[in-house]
Amino acid sequence: xxxxxxxxxxxxxxxxxRTSMASRTNKYYNWNGYxxxxxxxxxxxxxxxxxxxxxxxxxxxxxxxxxxxxxAHRFVDYLVTRDLSEMKDNTVAYIIWCNEDGxxxxxxxxxxxxxxxxxxxxxxxxxxxxxxxAYGFDVSISDVTDTxxxxxxxxxxxxxxxxxxxxxxxxxxxxxxxxxxxxxGFDILISRTGxxxxxxxxxxxxxxxxxxxxDNIEIxxxxxxxxxxxxxxxxxxxxxxxxxxxxxxxxxxxDSLRPTRMRSPYEIGMGWLVHLNKNSYFVGKKALKKEKExxxxxxxxxxxxxxxxxxxxxxxxxxSKKEDIGIVTAALWSPIMKxxxxxxxxxxxxxxxxxxxxxxxxxxxxxxxxxKIWARCKVVxxxxxxxxxxxxxxxxxxx
Amino acid sequence: MSDxxxxxxIIIGGGHNxxxxxxxxxxxxxxxxxxxxxxECGGMVNNEITNYVPPVTTAVSSSLGGMQxxxxxxxxxxxxxxxxxxxxxxxxxxxxxxxxxxSSQDADxxxxxxxxxxKFSKTLGSFMMASPPRIMNNSFSDYFxxxxxGLNVRLLGKKNFNEFARMIGLNIxxxxxxxxxxxxxxxxxxxxxxxxxxxxxxxxxxLINLLYRMAIHNNSLFGGIFQIEGxxxxxxxxxxxxxxxxxxxxxxxxxxxxxxxxxxxxxxxxLINGEKVYAKKIISNVDPRSTYFSLLGSQNLDTxxxxxxxxxxSKGRVAKLILDLNKLPSFNNCDDIDLDSRMVVAPSIxxxxxxxxxxxxxxxxxEPTLEICVKKDxxxxxxxxxxxQYAPYKTDQGWENVKENYIESIIKIISKYAPNINECxxxxxxxxxxxxxxxxxVSGGHWHxxxxxxxxxxxxxxxxxxxxxxxHLDGLFMCGAGTHPGGGLxxxxxxxxxxxxxxxx
Numbered sequence: 001x002x003x004x005x006x007x008x009x010x011x012x013x014x015x016x017x018r019t020s021m022a023s024r025t026n027k028y029y030n031w032n033g034y035x036x037x038x039x040x041x042x043x044x045x046x047x048x049x050x051x052x053x054x055x056x057x058x059x060x061x062x063x064x065x066x067x068x069x070x071x072a073h074r075f076v077d078y079l080v081t082r083d084l085s086e087m088k089d090n091t092v093a094y095i096i097w098c099n100e101d102g103x104x105x106x107x108x109x110x111x112x113x114x115x116x117x118x119x120x121x122x123x124x125x126x127x128x129x130x131x132x133x134a135y136g137f138d139v140s141i142s143d144v145t146d147t148x149x150x151x152x153x154x155x156x157x158x159x160x161x162x163x164x165x166x167x168x169x170x171x172x173x174x175x176x177x178x179x180x181x182x183x184x185g186f187d188i189l190i191s192r193t194g195x196x197x198x199x200x201x202x203x204x205x206x207x208x209x210x211x212x213x214x215d216n217i218e219i220x221x222x223x224x225x226x227x228x229x230x231x232x233x234x235x236x237x238x239x240x241x242x243x244x245x246x247x248x249x250x251x252x253x254x255d256s257l258r259p260t261r262m263r264s265p266y267e268i269g270m271g272w273l274v275h276l277n278k279n280s281y282f283v284g285k286k287a288l289k290k291e292k293e294x295x296x297x298x299x300x301x302x303x304x305x306x307x308x309x310x311x312x313x314x315x316x317x318x319x320s321k322k323e324d325i326g327i328v329t330a331a332l333w334s335p336i337m338k339x340x341x342x343x344x345x346x347x348x349x350x351x352x353x354x355x356x357x358x359x360x361x362x363x364x365x366x367x368x369x370x371x372k373i374w375a376r377c378k379v380v381x382x383x384x385x386x387x388x389x390x391x392x393x394x395x396x397x398x399x
Numbered sequence: 400m401s402d403x404x405x406x407x408x409i410i411i412g413g414g415h416n417x418x419x420x421x422x423x424x425x426x427x428x429x430x431x432x433x434x435x436x437x438x439e440c441g442g443m444v445n446n447e448i449t450n451y452v453p454p455v456t457t458a459v460s461s462s463l464g465g466m467q468x469x470x471x472x473x474x475x476x477x478x479x480x481x482x483x484x485x486x487x488x489x490x491x492x493x494x495x496x497x498x499x500x501x502s503s504q505d506a507d508x509x510x511x512x513x514x515x516x517x518k519f520s521k522t523l524g525s526f527m528m529a530s531p532p533r534i535m536n537n538s539f540s541d542y543f544x545x546x547x548x549g550l551n552v553r554l555l556g557k558k559n560f561n562e563f564a565r566m567i568g569l570n571i572x573x574x575x576x577x578x579x580x581x582x583x584x585x586x587x588x589x590x591x592x593x594x595x596x597x598x599x600x601x602x603x604x605x606l607i608n609l610l611y612r613m614a615i616h617n618n619s620l621f622g623g624i625f626q627i628e629g630x631x632x633x634x635x636x637x638x639x640x641x642x643x644x645x646x647x648x649x650x651x652x653x654x655x656x657x658x659x660x661x662x663x664x665x666x667x668x669x670l671i672n673g674e675k676v677y678a679k680k681i682i683s684n685v686d687p688r689s690t691y692f693s694l695l696g697s698q699n700l701d702t703x704x705x706x707x708x709x710x711x712x713s714k715g716r717v718a719k720l721i722l723d724l725n726k727l728p729s730f731n732n733c734d735d736i737d738l739d740s741r742m743v744v745a746p747s748i749x750x751x752x753x754x755x756x757x758x759x760x761x762x763x764x765x766e767p768t769l770e771i772c773v774k775k776d777x778x779x780x781x782x783x784x785x786x787x788q789y790a791p792y793k794t795d796q797g798w799e800n801v802k803e804n805y806i807e808s809i810i811k812i813i814s815k816y817a818p819n820i821n822e823c824x825x826x827x828x829x830x831x832x833x834x835x836x837x838x839x840x841v842s843g844g845h846w847h848x849x850x851x852x853x854x855x856x857x858x859x860x861x862x863x864x865x866x867x868x869x870x871h872l873d874g875l876f877m878c879g880a881g882t883h884p885g886g887g888l889x890x891x892x893x894x895x896x897x898x899x900x901x902x903x904x
Contacts, residue, residue, distance in 0.1 A: 078698055100701035135705050136697020281663065281699045286871070289663070 010035040013060035014149040014210030022228045029231060032125060032145070034061035037230040044335070046229035047236045050154055050196055051336050053225025054161045056217060057234060059150035059202065060210075063108075065120045065130055069139035073115040078282050079133055080110070081265060083275035087112050092176045092191050096270050097129075102287030103253035103262035104270065105129065106246045109193055111178060119144070123246050129254065133283060149210040153217065154200030154237075157224035159395040162190065162201055164220035170201070171394035184212060192395075195234060197241020199389045199396065224398060239330045239343060242303060242382035244268055249301060249329040249343055264291055267299040267345075269382055301329070302351040303382035306340040306360055307375045309333055315360040317344055317377065325350045328360060334384060341384050342377075355379035406432045406648075408900060409668055409676060411655045411694065412684030412840075412879065414442025418638035419893030420682060420878040420900075423462050425645035427901055432676065433647060434668060436654035436840050441635035442684075443839055443846065444888055447830070448719060449631040450772045450784055451624050451741060452888050453615040458528060459890045462897070468637050469628035474740035475621045477587035478816045482732035485583055486740070489622020498584060505579045512578050516610065517618045519563055522551045524614035527884040530867050530895045531858045567853070571609055572600040572748045582747040588620065590745035590768060594788060595846045595886070597716050599755035600748045604852050611851055615887040624741065630774075634888075654840075658694045658875055665874035668694075680874055680900050684893070686841050686848035687711055687861035687881040695872050704871050707862040712855065713881075715832030715844035716758060718790030720809050722783040723826040727773065728817040744769040744812060751788075758789040763801060765808040780825075785809065792832040792843060802829055847886025848879050857883055868892075868899035876900050 011034045013019070024041045036058055040046060049055045067076060077084045080095040087093055089112055096107045108122030120130070130141045153162055159171050166183040167190055173179055178191035186209035194200030205213055218226060238245065246252050250263040265274045265288070276289050291297060306312050311333050317326040326346035334341050342360070344351070350358060355378065362373040389396050408424050410417045413435035421431045433440065443449065451473050460466045477485040485501065487494045491510060499506035526548045532541035552563055566574065571592040575585040589600035592609035599605070609620075616623025627633045642649060658681055659667040667677035683690040691700060691708045700708075727738065745751050745768045754764040770786040787809060794801055806829050814820045832844030841848060849861055858866040861881040868876050878896030880886035 074698065100703040129702065132706050133702040135709065136692065136700075281660075283701050286663065286701070 011146075013058050014207035015058045015060065015151070015214050018211060018214040019058050019228065027230070031061040031231070032063060032123075036061055037228075039230040039232050040228050043230070043232040043236070046227055046233035047335065049225055049227035050229055050233060050237050051198065052156065053227065054153060054155045054158045054221045055196070055227055055229040055233070056214075056221075057152040057154070057229050059152050060148075061145070062150060063120075063122045063125050063127075064143070064145045064148050064150070065127065066142050066144045067118040067120060067130070067134075067139055068116060068142075069137070070116060071137040071139050072118050073112075074280070075134055075137040075139045076110060076112075076118050076120075077278070077280060078137070079130070081274040081282055081284065081288070083278040084110070085279065089114055090178050092178055092193050094176075094273070096265055096273050098265065098284030098288065099253045099262075100284060100287060101253070101262065102264050102284040102291055104246075104250060104265055104268060105253045107244065107270070111191065121150075124252065147207065148204050149207045149213075150205075151203045151213070151217070152194055152196075152200065153203060154194045154196040154198055155225075156199055156389055156396060157221070157226075157398045158200050160398045161217060161221035161224050161226055162203075163397065164224075165217050171397055173201075173395075174393055175391050184209070184216070186213075188213070195241070195243055196237035197243065197383070197385055197390065198237070198387060199392070235330070236332055236334075239332050239341065240334050240337065240385035242343070242384060244270075244301065244343070245330070249345070263299065263345075264288065264297060266291065266297040268301040298348060299326070299345055300348055300351040301343060301345050301382065303380045303384060304328070304342040304344050304358070304360070304377040305380045306331075306342055306362075306377045308362075308373060309340050310362050310364040310371075310373055310375075311340060312342045312360045312362045312375065315342070315362050317346060317350075318359045318361065319350065319354070320357040320359070325358070337384055339384070340375075343382060344377075351379050406430050406676065406678035407904070408432070408680040408682055409434060409678040410682045410684055410878070411668060412436070412442065413440030413649060413651070414684050414879065415444045415635055415638060415888060415890055416878050416880060416893030416896070417442075417682070417684035418635065418642060419459060419463065419890040420684070420897045421647045422638065422641050422645050423894060423897035424900060425642070425647045426462075426464065429901075429904075431647045432678065433642070433649045434653040434655050434670065434676070435649065435651045438651055440639055440649060440651065441632060443835070443841075444635045445632045446630045446774060446776075447721065447784075448835070448839075449888065450770065450786060451626050452631055452634060453623055454617060454625055456528065456889060456891065459894045462894050463638075463641060466637065468633050470625040471628055472622075473624045473626050474737075475587070475624065476733070476737055476740050476742045477583050477746075478730070478742050478744050479583050479746065480815050483583075484732060484737075485581075485587065486737070487587075487621040489617075489619045489624070494621070498581070501581045501584070502579075505581050505584055508578045509584070513620055515559075515562070516613060516620065518555065518559065519566065520610045520613035520618045522548075522555060522563070523610050524618060525551055526857065527611075527614050528891060530899060531860070531883045566606050566610075568603050569606045570601050570603050571605040572752070574606055575600075575748065586745040586747045586750060587743055589748045589751050590743050590770070590788070591620065593751065593755070594770065594786070595717055596852070597712065597714065597850055598852070599752045601752055602755075607853055607856075608851055611856075611885075612887070615884075615889055655694065657696055658872070660696075660699055660872065663873065665695075665872050680876060680903065682876040682878050682896060682900060683870070684877075684879040686713060686843070686845070686879060687865075687877065688713055688842040689840070690870060690875075690877055690879075690881075695870060695875065699872060701871065704862070704864065707864070711861055712850040712852070713843035713845045713848060714792040715835060715841075715846060716789050716791065717846060718787040718805075718832060719830040719835075720783075720785040720787055720806060721828045721830070722785070722810075722820075722824050723776065723828075724781045724783060724823040725825050726823050727781045728783075728820040728823045730817045738773045742771040742816075744771065744816065754789045758791045761791045761793055761795045763791070763794055763805055763808075764789060765805075766812060767809060769809065769812060771813070783813075785813070790831055792836075798831050798833060802831070805829065846880075848881035849885070851885050856885070860885060868896040869903075876903075
């Protein structure tokens with residue numbers, strides 16, 4: 001879609017005519033140069049749809065890069081820490097990638113169409129990084145952010161919604177698999193992926209098909225508690241799922257000004273994505289191997305179960321001697337868990353060996369006054385919410 | 400033939416640094432193999448490319464158990480069209496007398512200038528001979544080295560310290576114009592500041608180039624320039640003989656395709672013919688770009704390393720014209736002794752700068768800056784060996800289309816000083832930077848395997864993170880001119896690299 005930039009510095013997504021119609025609050029924010037809603041009506045209502053019905057979110061601003069060429073598979077395997085050498089066609093993998101110091105740049109998902117064609121999706125823009133990394137590989141990289149419209153369709157009734165929309169046999173699609181559909185004459189790619197930690201799909205199509213897709217999904221989900229949801233509701237669901245957010249839970253290595261703020265995968269709970277025994281070299285391998293061998297990991301990212309019901313936004317975490325041992329990076333009172341939860345970056349051994357006698361200092365605002373709360377925390381698994389339906393095959397269907 | 404399994408070290412490239420490194424390792428009882436892609440070792444130290452050499456340092460010579468070659472000093476002559484040449488030998492009194500025939504003021508100032516530059520080059524030099532420190536790895540000895548450089552600079556005294564700081568980023572033209580009135584003298588010193596580099600006399604940083612050159616050449620402007628008795632290739636011949644007596648194995652016509660990497664460690668090399676040879680340490684005497692992108696392979700490099708190597712500046716700007724002669728031409732106002740010197744055609748700073756300008760746009764200057772040496776070929780026939788400054792690496796019209804013209808323009812310049820040159824020429828051969836690239840396997844065809852400029856010196860040479868002769872791959876080292884202290888035929892890179900390798904055993 002061509003836009004006259006004289007009138008707006010921010011771009012509009014192909015769904016903008018529909019998302020702006022749905023907005024009751026006029027609350028928007030700038031995501032990668034696009035204007036997208038943070039909230040359509042109330043965040044609580046949108047959250048409830050995501051956990052009990054179907055929620056629809058405009059994902060178009062997400063950085064999307066197509067990687068093609070004879071070396072595409074080798075290159076992708078070299079770029080990320082995870083061993084992707086055995087990755088199958090038409091599957092998706094969650095990945096992180098690091099710089100030469102073994103510090104995390106970003107996380108994202110990689111879609112494999114064939115060994116010569118991949119798509120990488122991530123929150124921030126990384127074209128330069130990909131291009132510079134690709135030197136010496138027979139691949140070409142193109143930024144397809146503007147040329148692919150993307151929607152997240154998440155929640156327990158999402159499969160039923162998409163089936164009504166026209167995605168046949170979708171319930172048989174396994175988590176991290178994708179399938180191409182032809183619906184109303186347009187190619188639509190549907191992957192069983194998402195950022196809410198629930199049953200959910202992501203849908204990728206031509207921008208020309210965006211408005212019709214939105215309308216048809218809205219019709220399909222009418223009886224299935226469908227609702228558009230914004231960034232704030234997504235933030236609630238992703239914390240419950242224990243997913244990390246770049247530049248919120250850790251600083252992207254390319255963005256942090258202070259070298260001590262960069263984090264290795266081991267420091268943000270992503271050690272499981274680092275395969276040091278991978279056959280070939282990958283960016284950051286040398287540094288990560290050294291960190292692992294010398295056990296120099298300084299921090300960890302953990303889940304906290306906090307006493308009381310006041311969310312610990314930005315709280316400093318202390319040990320029993322009132323020594324500063326870390327900070328809360330994301331927090332909320334989880335409506336579905338009925339728990340006060342948080343993600344926190346702690347200095348080891350806290351969070352790894354010492355999991356008790358940890359306290360959060362919470363400043364709770366009450367009409368222009370702060371109430372200071374000293375709340376006891378327990379270190380728990382970061383994945384607070386992980387319903388069985390999330391990975392069920394076939395996926396649950398509702399009428 | 401060699402048994403391919405148990406070498407201690409394989410050196411890729413038998414240039415002088417590789418030979419020095421091999422000998423030092425062999426003298427410590429290491430079993431060393433040199434793989435040289437060309438038919439013979441020696442690299443660019445030969446009678447074709449090398450016009451003169453610096454003196455060998457005692458450090459290099461003693462680690463080789465002495466060097467038995469004879470160094471003969473070489474006079475420098477700045478040629479003048481009027482025949483009023485300036486002859487400089489590096490002796491304070493003789494040079495003063497020589498310059499004072501043109502300007503007594505310049506002669507006095509030359510001594511002061513020389514003294515100042517010499518002091519600064521000594522300060523730099525003390526830092527140049529050893530392995531450079533690394534700033535990020537928190538080692539005491541590295542901090543001590545940095546401290547020592549700081550201390551040396553500070554011990555110059557407040558006045559000199561300020562002067563040193565002023566001069567580091569300065570261009571040589573400003574400094575020369577502040578000191579001297581004779582344009583021929585200005586041109587000569589400016590020529591020696593920019594030779595081999597991608598800088599013009601008015602480019603910032605051209606002064607440090609001169610200090611660097613002086614540090615290699617006895618801390619002298621014109622005093623540390625030598626030729627070797629019997630030809631400059633005696634230097635490498637001698638090193639090769641030493642290799643033989645130290646039981647270093649040399650494989651010639653053995654082009655290495657890539658390093659063999661196992662478990663993220665270099666364990667051997669694979670030759671073009673498919674042969675694989677294994678060793679505990681692999682040492683590359685090849686330029687940094689080829690070492691990283693060809694030997695190591697970009698699939699084994701971190702993105703940031705690739706970025707740094709891609710930005711590494713290594714495009715050569717010097718061509719070589721070799722004129723085989725039937726007799727020696729007569730140079731205006733030059734006697735036989737003069738013909739044995741280094742004759743520089745750089746009449747003024749502006750002349751050099753104008754030669755430099757078109758090269759920035761990949762174009763040729765038809766009035767190039769030259770350095771001429773008379774040599775003899777193997778049949779004792781005379782030949783002129785001419786170093787042509789600012790011949791671009793690639794020309795916009797393609798070298799093959801402009802070579803003839805370029806040669807003629809060079810000869811035309813020489814004929815201003817030697818009118819009968821055309822009658823004497825039997826055969827002409829121009830070696831351009833891209834010829835050097837192909838012939839000597841040096842990417843960019845750069846003499847020094849990379850620009851000698853402040854961002855590519857010391858702990859930044861060749862790139863930050865690879866500055867102590869180690870590459871980013873365990874087991875793979877570098878010993879070539881691309882490493883600290885760089886080119887200039889000192890062999891110090893090879894010597895320091897050998898120490899780094901020995902420390903790693």
